[in-house]
């Protein structure tokens with residue numbers, strides 16, 4: 001088992017008719033965070049869930065809710081999700097006119113602030129923002145849907161991001177968690193961890209592999225074992 005790996009199942013792939021049960025089951029199986037994908041049919045080509053759903057699952061789990069905004073504009077959504085019980089709020093830089101201000105707004109609401117970069121979005125976006133980041137999310141698929149294939153060039157970007165974060169910490173900066181999102185499976189999670197990830201989002205890999213009793217311990221253990 002790799003003690004460093006944290007798994008954040010993306011509920012985009014869960015059975016929404018049994019949402020409360022599903023989030024309780026992933027927590028019982030050892031999930032570290034609940035990953036909550038917000039898409040608006042504008043920034044991302046899909047329409048998913050909002051603050052009401054976040055508020056509805058909040059009492060069902062103790063683990064952090066990791067809200068990933070694939071929506072624009074973001075500023076009005078930030079306090080809504082903070083009030084709904086989000087612990088981490090991440091957005092894409094193209095979705096905010098004033099990225100620094102949006103990051104500060106997240107921290108002002110008492111949440112951890114994250115920036116998400118699409119596969120084709122350069123890492124340079126973080127250049128003047130390192131002090132404001134609690135999390136950097138690298139998309140390893142294009143935003144929109146669960147069940148896509150991991151884009152291999154993410155590994156090189158991940159190594160660069162790891163080096164940037166380590167330099168920042170060595171220079172006295174705060175820690176920044178590095179999250180990878182999309183196409184994470186048991187057969188590639190080891191490479192992803194070696195490249196420097198701290199947190200792996202996994203949607204279809206988790207929710208398509210329930211145990212016979214409907215839980216997810218088997219797949220969660222398999223992902224954590226494979227991450228070594």
Ligand SMILES: O=C(CO)[C@@H](O)[C@H](O)COP(=O)(O)O
Pocket residue numbers: 010012013035037068141142143144145146147148181182183184201202203204205
């Ligand atoms: O945000 C997204 C896709 O836009 C991701 O969170 C996916 O939902 C992860 O699902 P899998 O690729 O693991 O199935």
